[in-house]
Amino acid sequence: MSADFHDRLRAVVGASRVLTGAADLAPYCTDWRGRYTGKASCVVLPGTTDEVAAVVRICAEAGTPIVPQGGNTGLCGGATPIGGEVVINLRRMNRIRGIDADNNSITVEAGCTLHAVQEAATAADRLFPLSLAAEGSATIGGNLATNAGGVQVLRYGNARELTLGLEVVARPAQG
């Protein structure tokens, strides 16, 4: 991948948020159980939805595949690059945007850990019922992408059943 491509990504998220060194990439290129290991062109750490959109646009223009990644606790290798993708890790997007106790709803960014969401709900005297052993590291984005169940799934349903709406960055169609 050309230096120019990485420079375009750096211009969006900042130089320190585009990782290219082998040691820096390693934790993002192996899954939680160490069963899958791949190679990434780089890891990008965006901090806002606009940054994610710009990164996705640059990757689409370059024809470079992307791998979204949250806490990298998934057990199926879905967050692991195979070879040459851009890993877009969302962990910097970890803000609780709002909580509406009257409406029993909470608005959070994709990189919030599940535990942080639970704590925010508890602070508002509410229960966010999704719970699983990886909740200190797993992110809401990953929970939704995997439609996580967890230990209370029979009572409250899967992650998608707890979801009212999504803000989505879509990869532009390639013509």
Ligand SMILES: Cc1cc2nc3c(=O)[nH]c(=O)nc-3n(C[C@H](O)[C@H](O)[C@H](O)COP(=O)(O)OP(=O)(O)OC[C@H]3O[C@@H](n4cnc5c(N)ncnc54)[C@H](O)[C@@H]3O)c2cc1C
């Ligand atoms: C100890 C342990 C216990 C677990 N227990 C359970 C359990 O009880 N029930 C259960 O259902 N699962 C369980 N899991 C698996 C769990 O579903 C995942 O760990 C978690 O949901 C993934 O979140 P993550 O942020 O780590 O996602 P990652 O591992 O980073 O990614 C998982 C998938 O989601 C995609 N993804 C991540 N973030 C985004 C995003 N923002 N936008 C689009 N796609 C995204 C990735 O590309 C990948 O395909 C467990 C895992 C561990 C390690």
